Structure formats: C-alpha cells, structure tokens
Amino acid sequence: MWLKPEEILLKNALKLWVTEKGNEYFVLQRRRGYGEGGGGLTGLLVGTLDTMLDSTSKVAPFRILHQTPDSQIYWSIACGGTKEEINQHWEWLEKNLMRTLSVFDSSDDITSFVQGKIRGLIAEEGKVSGVQEDDPEKFREALLRFEKWFDLPQKEKLVTYYSCSYWRGRVPCQGWLYLSTNFLSFYSYLLGSEVKLVVSWNEIWRLEKTSNVILTESIHVLANGEDHYFSMFLHLSETFLIMEQLADYSIKRLFDKETFQEEPSLSDPLQITKRGLETNARNEQFRAFFRLPKEENLLEVYESFLWVPFSHYNTLGKICLSESYLCFASQDGSQCHVIIPMREVIGVEKPDRSSRALTVCVRGKRALRFSEVRDFDRLSNAISRRCGMTASPQHSASTEGIRRECQNLINHFEDNPEEVAMMVGQKESSKAVSNEALMTVFHPQDAENLDAKMLKEKMKEQSWNIHFSEYGRGTSMFCTKKTRDLIVRGVPEALRGELWMLFSGAVNDMAINPGYYSEIVDQSLGTSTLATDEIERDLHRSLPEHPAFQSDTGISALRRVLTAYAYRNPKIGYCQAMNILTSVLLLYAKEEEAFWLLVAICERMLPDYFNRRIIGALVDQAVFEELIRMHLTQLTEHMTDLTFFSSVSLSWFLTLFISVLPIESAVNVVDCFFYDGIKAILQLGLAVLDYNMEGLISSNDDAEAVTILSKFFDNVTNKDSPLPQTVQQNSVGNNDKASSLSKVDISDLIKEAYEKYGDMKSEEVERMRKRNKLYVIQTLEDTTKQNVLRVVSQEVKFSPSQLDNLYALFKRQHFLSCYWTMNSPVLLHHDPSLAYLEQYQLGFHQFRLLFTLLEPWSLCSGNDALFLWAFRLLDENQDGLVNFKEFCCALDILYSGTFTNKLKFLFKLHQPPVSDLPEDGVIRKSPERGKGKVDLQAYLKQWQDEILKKEESIKDLPRINQAQFIQFSKTLYNLFHGDPEEESLYRAVARVTSLLLRMEEVGRRLQEPTSPQKSTTSPTQAALEGALLDREACSTPERSSDTPSATITLEAGSIPQEVEWSFAFEQILASLLNEPVLVRFFERPVDIQARLDYAKGAQLKAKTNK
Secondary structure, eight states, X not given: OEEEEEEEEGGGTTTTEEEEEEOSSEEEEEETTSSSSOOHHXXXXXXXXXXXXXXXXXXXXXXXXXXXXXXXXEEEEEEESSHHHHHHHHXXXXXXXXXXXXXXXXXXXXXXXXXXXXXHHHHHHHHHTTHHHHOHHHHHHHHHHHHHHHOOOTTOOEEEEEEEEEEETTEEEEEEEEEESSEEEEEEEETTEEEEEEEEGGGEEEEEEEOOSSOSSEEEEEETTEEEEEEOOSSHHHHHHHHHHHHHHHIIIIISOOOOTTOGXXXXXXXOOHHHHHHHHHHHHHHHHHTOOTTOOOOEEEEEEEEETTTTEEXXXXXXXXXXXXXXXXXXXSOOEEEEEGGGEEEEEOOOTTTXXXXXXXXXXXXXXXXXXXXXXXXXXXXXXXHTOOOOTTHHHHHHHHHHHHHHHHHHHHHOTHHHHHHHTOOGGGGGSOOSOHHHHHSOOOSSSOOHHHHHHHHHHHHHHHHHHHHOSSTTOOBOHHHHHHHHHOOOGGGHHHHHHHHHTHHHHHHTSTTHHHHHHHHHTTOOOHHHHHHHHHGGGSSTTSGGGGSHHHHHHHHHHHHHHHHHOTTTOOOTTHHHHHHHHHHXXXXXXXHHHHHHIIIIISTTOSSTTOHHHHHHHHHHHHHHHHHOHHHHHHOOOTHHHHHHHHHHHHHTTTTTSOHHHHHHHHHHHHHHTHHHHHHHHHHHHHHTHHHHHHOSSHHHHHHHHXXXXXXXXXXXXXXXXXXXXXXXXXXXHHHTSOOEEHHHHXXXXXXXXXXXXXXXXXXXXXXXXXXXXXXXXXXXXXXXHHHHHTTOOOOXXXXXXXXXXXXXXXXXXXXXXXXXXXHHTOOTTSOGGGSSEEOHHHHHHHHHHHOSSOSSTTOHHHHHHHHHHHOTTOSSOEEHHHHHHHHHHHHHOOHHHHHHHHHHHTSOOSSOOOTTSOOOXXXXXXXXXXXXXXXXXXXXXXXXOOOOOGGGSOOEEHHHHHHHHHHHHHHTTTOTTHHHHHHHHHHHHHHHHHHHHHHHHHHXXXXXXXXXXXXXXXXXXXXXXXXXXXXXXXXXXXXXXXXXXXXXXXXXXXXXXXXXXXXXXXXXXTOHHHHHHHHSOOOHHHHHHHHHHHHHHHHHHO
C-alpha cells in the first residue's frame, strides 16, 4: 500500500533492512528475517521482535523508499506484506514516474513532485474504494474545495474527481482533476505556484488517450486551440470513460438539443452522477452489440459456459440480462452470440445443481444449457419473473396444455381469416399496406424452369436451411463464424428480407409494436409538410430503372414508408439518400418490415446520418481517413491530403454503396452491413482503394482519380445474381472502353475485404467514432461561425478579432441558458431547419445578462422595462429571440455609431413594444421541421423586403409623447453617472429639456390664443423641473452607483392632466447638438476590447448572481 511520505535516515536503518533493488530515485528493501536466508542472528532478533508486537505495531516486511541524489534523507512511500504486492508498486513507479522525474533540474522539485503524487494516489485509492458513495464526508470536502477554487455557479454539479498530473510544457504539476456536468477543471498548488484550469466540455475538440517518450499513457484534451495533457492516473481507463461520457452528454444536450426524456439518469443536469454515467455507457454498449431497442437496459451480468450443440463443446462467455432479452456473447474467440427475447421463453429448468447449470426452453422445441453460473438460482428466478412463470422442474406439464390451447386458436383463425381483422382492430384504410416484398411481385421465381444461376441460388438456400437446422432459425439463432461466412458468400433472394430483419434487430422492434405502422400510416397520409414535399420530389428518382418503381405499387409503398418515418421522427424528417435505401429495403422486405428496417438504420446502426448536418457520415469519413493511414500507407505517402477520399466516399456511406454499384451487387454489401454494421462498409471501402492503388497513385489530379473509381464500380458484377436483365442495372460505363476493363465479382471483393481487414473489431471502430465525433462537430461549428462572421462583418465596424470574441460570448451565453436546465426556451423551441445565422439565439433573460456586461453606459441598469424595450427593438423579425447579427448591430451603434445614430437608438428605445413576451420569454413563428406547412411565399417576401430595405430616415421616426419624453430624459441622466463631466452633462440636459418644454408651451399658446393665461409655467414643466432639482440635490460624488434612477421619482401618472403633446426626433436632435459637452460625450471612443475582456471574465459570475 502507498504510505504518506515520511523522512527516514537510512544509516540508522541499514541493520534492520536489506536492499533488494534500486535506481536513481527509488529503493526497494526487505526487512531482515523475511524471505531468502534468515539474515543470521540479526534476522532472528528482528523476526522475534516483529512476532512479539501486536498487529497495529507490526512492520511490513517490504518497503519502497524515495531518495534524492547526494542526500542521506530518504522518504518512505510504500510498503507491502508480500513480494508480489511490493513489486506491483515498484513496476508502477518505473512505468509512470521514472521518465517524468528526469525532466526536473532541482532535487527539491523531484522530492516535492513525488510526495504530491503519492499523496494523490493514497486519496485516489480511498476514493476508488467507495468514497463518493460510501463516504459522503470525503466527497463533501472535495466539493467545498471545488467551489472555493473555481468560483463556478453553485448549480454546477461535481460528478467525480481524480488525482493526476497536468503538464505545463515539460514540467508536470501534481494536483486534482475535477469533472463536473459542464466543466473540466484542474487545480494544483506546488512550491508556491498555483495552476488553475477550467474548460467547458462544449469547447473540446479532441479527447483521446495518447502515449509518447515521456508519458507512457496520458489523456490529451484539445480545447480553444490549446493542448492539455493529464497523466499518472491510478485508474486511467475509468477516468477517460467518465470524461468521454460527459463530453458526449454535453454535445448531445447543447449542440443536438436532446432532452434525454427516456434516460432518467441523464434527464436532469443537476443530478448527473458518476454511477449514472457508467451505467449509461454500459447500456449503450450493450444495446449496440446486440442491436436491441433503445428502451432496453443492462440489468445483470453472469459469467457462464453455454453448450453449443452443433460444435459439441462449452463456450465461455457472459449472460447479459435486460428487461425483455436474455443475451449471451462468447469471450473465447469463437464469435458466438445469441439473443433470446423473453417472449420466446417457455420455461426454465435446473437439472444439475452440482454444476450450477440451468436450461432455458424456447419456442420451436429448442433449449439452451448454461453451466457454471455463479448465482444460477438468482438468474433462474430473474428469467422466470420476466416470463411470468415459476421456475420448477414440473413446468413442462403446464406449458404443454398452453401450447395445445394456442395451437387450437391458430387452427381456428386459419379457418376463419375474417375474424383476424376483428381481433386486431384493423382499420379499413390500412389495407393499402403491401404485405409482399416487391421483388416477389415483380420477379417471381419460376420453380419449373431453373437455369444455372437459379440452381446455384437453390444451393445457397439449401446451405442456409442446413445452417438453420443446426444453429436455429429466427430470433434465438446462434450467430457464429459460419454465419458470417454464409453472409460473405451472399444471401439467397428468398431469405434476404428475413435475415435483414433478424440481424438488424428490426424484428424485435416490430414484435413489440404491433399495429404501430398501420396507425402511423393513417395519421401521416394527407399531411403537408416540408418533409412530404421533399419526399414527393424524390419518389421517382428512387431506382427509376427498376420495374417496381415504374409502377404505382412501388411508388405508393415508398411514399407510405417515408412519410410514416418523417411523421415518427420529425427531428430527422426526410433526408436525401433515405429514398434510395428504402427502395432497396422494399424490394426484399414487406412494407411494414421495410419501415422497421429504416428505423433500425436511422436510429441505431447509422446514428446522426440523416439530419441537416449529416454528422454521423462525416464522423465515419474521419474514421475512414484514419483507417487509410493505418492500412494503406503507400497511398497516404502519395496523397498527403486525404480530404479527397472524404468527398468521394460520402455517397458510399450514405447509401451503403447502392448509389455507385449495380443493384444486384449492392444488395450483397447491404447483407454484410446488417450483420457487421458500419465495419463492413469501412472494410469494403479499404478494399476498393487497395484494388485501385496503382491507378490512384499514378493519377495526376482528383478528377482523374474519380474517373478511375467510377470505372471500377461500373465493372463490379454479381455473376451469381438470378435477377433478369430487365431488373439488373445497366451501368453507365458499359461502353467499349469500360468493357475492355476486367470485371470484378462482388463476392470476391467482399471476401478480399474480410480477409485483409476483417480483424478490425467493432469495439475499436466505435472508439474511433467517439474520438472523431468531437472534432467533426467542432469543425462544423467553426464553419458556421465563419459564415456568420462573414455576413455580420459587412454590417458592423468591429475588427475580425473583436467580432470573434463577441461570437464566443454570444454562443457561451446561449449555452449558459442550457447548462443547468432542460426547460430553457432555447432548448424547447430549437428548430434545426433554420439557417446558420439563427442557430444560436438569445431569449430575453439571456439577452439581459449579456447586454448588461457589454453596454458602454449604464443604459438599462435598474430598469427592466428598458431591457424589454431594447430586446423588442433588436428583435426585427419578432420571433421572441435575438440572433447574433441583431445583437452586434445594436452594439455597433452604441460603440461606433455617429452622434445621430446613437441618439436615434435611444429615441426608438423609448417607444414601447406593442405586445409583451409570453411567460417562457419566447415567441416562435417559424414551423418546426416536418410538423407544419412552410409558407415559402412568406419567406420569399421577407427575403425581398430585406434586400430592398432602405436606410431609415429620421423623418420616418414617430413622435414620442410626454410620458416617453420624461423617461427619455431620465435615461440620459443615468448615462452620465460617474463621468468626470457629470455636472456639466447634467446641466446641459437640463437646459435642453427646459428649452424643449418652453417650445412646447409656446406652441400650445399659439394654437389656443383665446385661452386664459394663468401661469407662465405649464404643469408638465413644473413637475419635470421639480424632479430635476431633486436629482441635482442628490447628485454628489459620494452617491452610490446603484441609485441613479431612485433620484428621479417622476412618473407619467404624476403629471397633472393637460392637453397631450409630443416631440419629433428632429427637435430633440437639434436641441442636443447645441450642447458641445453632450456631443463630446456621445462621440467619445469606447475601449471595445476592455469591455470584451471584462465580459469574458464576468460572464459566469453574472449568471451566478442572478
């Protein structure tokens, strides 16, 4: 165990200890009287002494000391009861510290670093043993340190913390890494030097495990253009998993606007825990491996052996139990796995307690025998409970009766089919749903006239039937290496739909949602949305050469499936390439099956592929580039820029090669995809590039390389395809030049892909996906930022760096509204179909916080009404949200505008909005994607108005009435507080106000010549001047800055009733221009960068104080 470092004088201990091994920094010693030899008389005495001492005073027989060169003082840092234990500590020191210590110049620095590291390891061991869960006091102490050191908002939830080293250049800083819901934070205090780091998860570009010459293993974080390295973790893999989960959680919540309604452990950012994140990671891995519905969670895991009848041996693996499934995956390299839905289980038996075995009986007269299950009684009860039965050896007698009863019902309904519709409540409108695969309708097999290809097809079917007889058929079929071999050879036409449903997991989705497709078809048909418009446009572009889609049968089925899916998932709606995929699915699967296959592809197998930004496809392209660098080094040496392969391979991923290969060849690729997932597409892509290596290396430019690949795809054939020529695609390249090239059979190409790159594991592909996802998303975000800045820079006078800083502040304020709640207006009303300029917007409350930090004067300070009026003034399209352009244009006026423009902004600010905001602070007028009909004419008119919009003239401004003028005057006084010329400015405004009021009085008298003259001063002027005198009396240098508006108590309601009057903007402008001190104040340059720096430092604190 690690020990708190304590000083030891080695010369006094040499008689009791023997040095076993040592190096420049550490010494491993054995106590005399232990181990080899007895140590003579000294060893005997030491052993006797240790035996006489009680357990609390005994000395461990092995220890490790830290030494510094040229010093007699050593530090004890570890001890062990056995040689194996102490050697583990020694190996850890050699692996993790030896290289690091060589970078220090001072022996004092070395000692301080080692002491800090050992103390961190001790704390880490205590925490790993259950500090957070079992010792809340320790976690509370860590939480207090976290709050004290980083001064983050109190709402921020600390998830966990770890001892580690943070590298500043070549020098490590030993300290603590704190992982919270929204931030990664590090703190170190060593030798009087404090190191503090706070990084938002949404700012991270890369998060990966790395190693180099100095650091054997570390975690690399790239954020805001800076690299951060953390090393020397006691449990690096656990730390990295939590960091990965938090980063992914932040991306989904802030960028994708997910609300995690189906995952309670992640639905509230204030309740995120380490255990919840670890559980979520396990559930995701479990569902991905076994292709299970998203509702399934891993509940229990048992290690056991499964008897494999066709191989006659027991395979070691793990039983994974969820709410509705019993799954098994081998761990001995046999690649055997099986999925048993609980609905298929008819009984559980425990025939042999000595071998801790149990047998699970499933429908179809099949049984699976598990043995050496550590807690087989608990597993048996869990299965029985989920199947609604009691486990007992006599269960078979009762189930036999149930089986007979079910068979009688089946026979009855076969004789009376009209009753089936009555039982399931089938609607008349749903009868249009096709119950046959289009291939069976448009290309029925002729059983009598069999040509050579059909005979080969029948042989394939026979091979699969033999496989079914040995391995089972349906949902509880064993999947092994032999299954993959049959897939690689090609699936028979007649079995393709069944096997696609099985391997994708769509069969389970359909089984647990009976009648769902018919209902959603009825609900979606007839709706008119942006998605349905796009679907109608692409219907006749989906495999137009196939007879099935030259008829209304195929087109109608395609329309129903795509429309139903757009209705089911409005977040995706409809994207191009979905029509191509769905048309192929309809060829081999029934309509309802095709729908569930599309669900499996879009929501499980190709996540984030079919959305506005096709993030999933871009991530897999990044993985593909990485694999090219690993496996095709000859190609990377010739073509250093691999972005060409990203652009050319996009259609490969989006359409699973269907868009580039003839249909009869492409379906073989789809076979492999449904069995192995995206790994099969990546393998095939590598094989295609490898096959064309020579041509690609000799190509002169990208156009020539594209031509080489296009010709190659044109010459890929499927010699075993039984489809007639009328169904097979005629390749565009089938000209004389193309026919001179050698043909490539798709089965050979797939086989070569598996032989060369089949050792690539799906788990490694998933890790590469996660590693590249952050970079891809941040690259897209950076592109969005550049587009926004390019548009906004044409409207404002900010420099590029200032605009960049403003965008960062604006985006961060947008995220701050989402950090600690799932009910923010930005999340609830997010519309992914909006243009990039509208992606980040602020509601009123977020606008108020940021505008307060950036306004050059205390314009709206202490006046919520002015904040609201400013917000509605900037909200040009009146959608209840302010975008970046609107925000920047307002600041540009206040920072760099002319005197007239600034005054015009203040003048318009005091003309209140027509309506108030709703309670949530947001009014949304644009329809959400896929849910409402988009008024394209309205959008075009708005666009035309913006183009033709002319600069607003001061004559176009409406007049302000007396109440608005009084508020305008009060706002002017508040602007000057704290200014060196405050008194002069005040008196200038007083003169202007008095002048305007006298002008109003003269005008009123001229309009009413016969009215009696009772007073030389109007009630309004008297009231206003009285208020101004009160303000002057209170205007002293000692007056607090938070009371400017308190000195003027005049309100519109306090003015005596009189004839209504108003002022035009020209009158106010002309009066103010006569006061040079006012003109100087408004034209005084503002230090924009200072305001930006202040806002950057105070943004989080401003959120904290609200």
